[in-house]
Amino acid sequence: MSGSGDVVGVILILIGAAISLISAIGNVRLPDVYTRSHAASKSSTLGVLCTLVGTLLYFVISDGYFSIRLILGIVFVFLTAPVAAHVICRAAYRHQVPLAEGTAQDELKDYYMENENIDNKNTDNKANLIEKEVKLQVTE
C-alpha cells in the first residue's frame, strides 16, 4: 500500500502533529495571555500547515489526486489564524487583562491612555483578574 514516495507526506504529517503538541504545551505553561497567544498562534499555524501540506503531498503521490479544496484550506488557515490571534490580543489589551509579573515595559499603555479614552470603569475587573493571577501563580 505504501510506496516509497508517500514517506515525504507521512513525515510532514508527523512533524506537524509534533509542532501542534509543542504549541499546546506552550499554551499551558506560559504566564500571561499575550505570551500564550504568541505560542498558540504561530506554532499551531505552522503545525497545521505542515499537516495539510503533508496530506496534499500524500494524495498527490499515492493517488495522483490534486485537491483544490485542500489548497484553499491551506491558504485560508494561513491567512486567518494570525489575524484571529491579533484580534484576540487587542481585545484582551483593551479589556485591561494584566501582563505577566516580569514584564519590563508596556509601550502601548501611554498610547491607549491618550487616544482610546479607556477610563476606570473596568478597574474592579482588573483587580479581580490580578487576584486570580496571583492565586494561580501561588498554587502553581
Add this chain to the structure above:
Amino acid sequence: MILETIMIIALCLLMLAILANLYRVVKGPSSADRVQALDSIGINLIASIAVYSVLLHTHAFFDLILLIGILSFIGTVAFARFIERGVVIERKR
C-alpha cells in the same frame, strides 16, 4: 501497516494537544485565554481531520477542513468583538 501506525501516533499527539488546550479553556483566568484556546482547538481539529482522511485513504472530508477553518475564524472574531466593545454587530443610529 506502518503507515497506519504513524497516522495513529499523529492522532494521539493531536489528541494530547487538544487536551492541553482544553485545560487552558477550563482554567484560563481571562476570557481572552479561553477564546484563544478554543481557536487553537479548532485548528487542531482541522489537522486531525486531515490525518484521519489519510488514515481512511479517502478525500471526502476535505470540504470539512475548509468549513471548520471558516467557522473557527468567524467565531473567534465575533467573540473578540464582543469582548472589546460589548456588542457583536453595531447598529447605526
